[in-house]
Amino acid sequence: MSDSHDPRTGEPIPEMCTDPKSAENAPRPPARQALMTISKATYFKEAALKNLFLVCACVAVAGVALIFLFVGLEGWPIFAKVGVFNFLGGLKWYPTKQFFGILTLIVNSMLAMIGALAIGGPLAVGTAVFLSEVASPRMREIVRPAVELLAGIPSVVYGFFGLVMLRPIVAHLFGGLGFGLFTVWMILAVMIVPTIATLTEDALRSVPDGIREASYAMGATKWQTIWRVLLPAAKIGIIDAIILGMGRAIGETMAVVMVAGNARVIPDGIFKPFLTLTTVIVLDMPYAAGDHRTALFGVAIVLFIISMIFVAAIRVISRFGKGMS
Amino acid sequence: MRLSRSAALVAVAVTLVLAGCGRSASGSQTSLTVTGSTTVMPIAEVAATEFEAANPGKRVLVSGIGSSAGIEAVTKGTCDIGTSSRDLKPEEKSLGLVDIKIALDAIAVIVNPSNPVTGLTKAQVSDIFQGKIKNWKEVGGPDLEIGLVNRDEASGTREAFSKFVLGTADFDPAAAVLPGTGQVRSVVAQASGAIGYISLGFVDPSVKALAIDGIPANETTVGNGTYPLSRYLHFLTKGEPTGLAKAYIDFVLSPKIQESVVRDAGFLPVTEGGK
Amino acid sequence: MQTRERMNKRVTNAIALSVIWLAAIATVAALGTILVYVFVNGIGQITPSFIFTWPHGVNMEGGIWPTIQATIYVTGLSMLITTPIAVLAAVYLAEYAVQGRLVSTIRFAADSLASVPSIVMGLFGLAAFVEGMGMRLSVLAAALALSFLLLPIIVRTTEESIRAVPKYIRWGSYGLGASKWQTVSRIVLPSAMPRITTGVILAAGRAMGETAVVIYTMGTMINAPVSPLDPGRTMPVHLMLMAQEGINMPGAYGTALLLVLMVLGFNLTARYIGRRNRRMQG
Numbered sequence: 009m010s011d012s013h014d015p016r017t018g019e020p021i022p023e024m025c026t027d028p029k030s031a032e033n034a035p036r037p038p039a040r041q042a043l044m045t046i047s048k049a050t051y052f053k054e055a056a057l058k059n060l061f062l063v064c065a066c067v068a069v070a071g072v073a074l075i076f077l078f079v080g081l082e083g084w085p086i087f088a089k090v091g092v093f094n095f096l097g098g099l100k101w102y103p104t105k106q107f108f109g110i111l112t113l114i115v116n117s118m119l120a121m122i123g124a125l126a127i128g129g130p131l132a133v134g135t136a137v138f139l140s141e142v143a144s145p146r147m148r149e150i151v152r153p154a155v156e157l158l159a160g161i162p163s164v165v166y167g168f169f170g171l172v173m174l175r176p177i178v179a180h181l182f183g184g185l186g187f188g189l190f191t192v193w194m195i196l197a198v199m200i201v202p203t204i205a206t207l208t209e210d211a212l213r214s215v216p217d218g219i220r221e222a223s224y225a226m227g228a229t230k231w232q233t234i235w236r237v238l239l240p241a242a243k244i245g246i247i248d249a250i251i252l253g254m255g256r257a258i259g260e261t262m263a264v265v266m267v268a269g270n271a272r273v274i275p276d277g278i279f280k281p282f283l284t285l286t287t288v289i290v291l292d293m294p295y296a297a298g299d300h301r302t303a304l305f306g307v308a309i310v311l312f313i314i315s316m317i318f319v320a321a322i323r324v325i326s327r328f329g330k331g332m333s
Numbered sequence: 334m335r336l337s338r339s340a341a342l343v344a345v346a347v348t349l350v351l352a353g354c355g356r357s358a359s360g361s362q363t364s365l366t367v368t369g370s371t372t373v374m375p376i377a378e379v380a381a382t383e384f385e386a387a388n389p390g391k392r393v394l395v396s397g398i399g400s401s402a403g404i405e406a407v408t409k410g411t412c413d414i415g416t417s418s419r420d421l422k423p424e425e426k427s428l429g430l431v432d433i434k435i436a437l438d439a440i441a442v443i444v445n446p447s448n449p450v451t452g453l454t455k456a457q458v459s460d461i462f463q464g465k466i467k468n469w470k471e472v473g474g475p476d477l478e479i480g481l482v483n484r485d486e487a488s489g490t491r492e493a494f495s496k497f498v499l500g501t502a503d504f505d506p507a508a509a510v511l512p513g514t515g516q517v518r519s520v521v522a523q524a525s526g527a528i529g530y531i532s533l534g535f536v537d538p539s540v541k542a543l544a545i546d547g548i549p550a551n552e553t554t555v556g557n558g559t560y561p562l563s564r565y566l567h568f569l570t571k572g573e574p575t576g577l578a579k580a581y582i583d584f585v586l587s588p589k590i591q592e593s594v595v596r597d598a599g600f601l602p603v604t605e606g607g608k
Numbered sequence: 609m610q611t612r613e614r615m616n617k618r619v620t621n622a623i624a625l626s627v628i629w630l631a632a633i634a635t636v637a638a639l640g641t642i643l644v645y646v647f648v649n650g651i652g653q654i655t656p657s658f659i660f661t662w663p664h665g666v667n668m669e670g671g672i673w674p675t676i677q678a679t680i681y682v683t684g685l686s687m688l689i690t691t692p693i694a695v696l697a698a699v700y701l702a703e704y705a706v707q708g709r710l711v712s713t714i715r716f717a718a719d720s721l722a723s724v725p726s727i728v729m730g731l732f733g734l735a736a737f738v739e740g741m742g743m744r745l746s747v748l749a750a751a752l753a754l755s756f757l758l759l760p761i762i763v764r765t766t767e768e769s770i771r772a773v774p775k776y777i778r779w780g781s782y783g784l785g786a787s788k789w790q791t792v793s794r795i796v797l798p799s800a801m802p803r804i805t806t807g808v809i810l811a812a813g814r815a816m817g818e819t820a821v822v823i824y825t826m827g828t829m830i831n832a833p834v835s836p837l838d839p840g841r842t843m844p845v846h847l848m849l850m851a852q853e854g855i856n857m858p859g860a861y862g863t864a865l866l867l868v869l870m871v872l873g874f875n876l877t878a879r880y881i882g883r884r885n886r887r888m889q890g
Contacts, residue, residue, distance in 0.1 A: 162817025515854020
């Protein structure tokens with residue numbers, strides 16, 4: 009995973025020296041020498057500061073633990089009551105009648121994510137290839153800020169746009185109400201483009217120029233170079249980018265709830281309304297009480313675990329990839 | 334140098350937090366919280382503004398999430414007045430709440446203006462919303478798929494509609510579920526096969542209200558009780574209202590507000606009801 | 609034979625490159641469509657009275673001033689909470705950390721935090737701060753929940769900024785006998801400050817647009833919060849509610865446009881600072 013972008017949205021962190029080792033290579037005074045050259049007070053002060061910083065760094069770990077703790081505490085009763093298999097595997101989500109199965113929701117979330125990826129993935133990789141290999145510096149000045157701005161637009165604005173502009177168009181062109189997988193795919197695809205594109209671009213840029221030059225020297229066209237040399241070379245980074253895009257797509261709430269139509273069934277067409285893991289929470293929370301509310305926290309736990317699985321997958325793939333190359 | 338700057342920031346933050354701890358909670362005699370049905374919210378809010386203008390120094394904070402949430406809030410004491418667009422359920426009647434009717438409303442079944450159908454029987458409406466009838470041609474309309482639009486479960490309008498039309502049957506789970514009146518209205522206005530239900534007060538020329546069992550939906554039929562889908566809007570308090578709450582409720586029930594604010598919001602004064 | 613191969617690969621090349629161009633154009637077009645649509649529909653709403661008056665009436669007509677206040681308040685407070693912790697954490701990771709289990713765990717945790725769906729963070733805030741710690745719906749609860757969301761972002765950008773400071777500057781400092789903390793606090797951090805600031809501003813832009821986290825921790829009541837324990841409604845929440853109600857659409861467009869302008873303003877400012885810094889450093 010590249011270091012210079014927010015892994016969640018793809019928002020760029022401004023270009024900096026990407027050599028990750030500069031600090032670690034800086035020579036440090038050997039420990040014994042340090043003891044001889046500095047006073048005891050300074051030594052303790054340094055150690056105290058180092059521990060303070062360590063504590064700050066561990067806030068991240070504390071955060072993850074706390075999320076598990078609090079959301080888990082609120083949510084585990086539903087697993088106890090209904091059973092993990094019934095909860096995860098039940099097709100009926102009818103809280104008012106004590107049916108707490110979220111399989112429909114899981115399937116719907118997956119459908120939304122896969123479609124968004126199918127559309128947004130190629131779009132993003134294409135844009136990244138454009139930025140890295142094809143664009144003139146002037147074009148780059150236009151397209152890259154566009155990608156960054158796209159990353160900055162709040163998801164509620166995406167949802168609003170989908171609701172007021174996209175939905176009526178879909179309804180007009182394809183009949184029906186305009187809610188459904190098709191509309192969600194359109195919106196989600198645009199939302200994950202910045203995430204995937206910026207990381208893919210980084211991955212492409214870190215392929216050494218020598219490889220490109222060698223390919224051109226052998227008479228390959230630009231496209232042949234991209235397709236057969238560069239993309240495979242950047243494969244790990246691109247896979248990372250795609251997994252991050254998947255994580256973003258499946259975790260998105262506000263944009264989806266305004267265009268999905270929120271019907272608690274697996275849709276029988278791409279223009280039929282459907283409900284996902286994220287939208288069920290935002291829809292039911294205002295009035296959910298008792299077991300219903302607990303069940304929603306249970307859904308939150310499932311979402312959290314899914315997102316952590318994606319993060320772990322990226323780590324495993326990166327490590328595997330580094331081992332290979 | 335950096336440490337003292339960070340310390341200053343921390344000091345500012347701590348001061349802010351401590352300053353906040355000294356405040357007293359709302360709900361005292363100078364402010365009132367009213368929460369619950371989004372259908373009732375328009376009346377409550379505009380009345381609140383006029384009430385505050387007439388009683389300087391008093392604040393009435395109105396919000397709306399759903400009738401059930403309002404009932405729960407007033408029972409738990411997290412608000413002073415709960416509002417509801419449905420009657421209390423049997424299990425809610427023993428919560429010690431005082432039920433004050435403040436307006437009369439009707440639910441209109443709306444379709445797209447291009448739809449030639451002008452009326453349906455209650456049984457047909459029930460079958461449509463259960464998903465048993467799926468095409469307009471089955472009820473005398475064009476060969477067009479019915480686009481079913483439902484409200485979210487927090488909605489008092491949905492509760493009332495369900496009670497009037499479906500009885501114990503369930504809504505079609507494949508229906509689109511929209512969380513607001515305006516959304517239902519704009520979706521029905523734009524999709525030719527759509528059907529939905531909203532408060533009569535929100536019907537405007539962009540949609541068409543159907544006659545139910547032959548009775549058109551308008552103020553006269555609602556007033557004289559012939560229109561089958563009508564209901565009261567409620568204010569609920571825990572125990573008899575006193576002090577600021579009573580003043581506000583009396584204000585809302587006053588003829589001046591009933592004839593202006595309630596009518597402006599599309600409802601009928603509570604005195605019109607024959608039920 | 610060779611000529612045909614050469615023709616084929618040129619044709620494929622031309623087609624492929626056009627597809628790539630199309631992808632880039634589509635991306636820019638998507639951005640343009642959204643911005644233009646929001647702008648055109650919302651610009652009529654942006655008047656001084658819209659910005660500075662309170663909403664009133666049935667459908668939140670009037671202005672959105674309290675939502676602007678609430679947005680700025682919660683964004684500012686969350687940045688105040690996160691930035692010191694995140695910067696110090698980044699200092700640890702960049703300067704003191706040794707590759708090992710602990711650092712690996714910290715990085716995994718930071719990545720996980722960065723990937724948490726915001727609605728899960730919202731429920732966390734509800735369970736932990738609003739109810740668990742008894743803060744009720746308040747700016748403070750929302751700011752704390754947002755802080756967890758922003759922490760990994762600022763840690764990442766700060767760490768990169770610190771690593772970007774050239775080695776020889778540190779060598780010079782150690783060579784003069786400075787301790788580690790002296791080097792970091794007086795040399796490295798000030799040098800990295802512009803880039804750190806850029807990262808902080810970008811994170812603030814992200815915080816401003818958050819809806820799911822804020823709605824469960826700060827509530828939906830129209831209120832101009834004074835103390836951190838007051839509830840309030842931020843602009844993104846206001847936009848969502850108005851869009852869902854669907855009755856006051858002009859107000860919704862106005863809110864959307866104002867929100868987009870504010871967020872883009874932050875983004876562009878951050879880029880400007882970043883670019884100016886890069887230009888100065890040559």
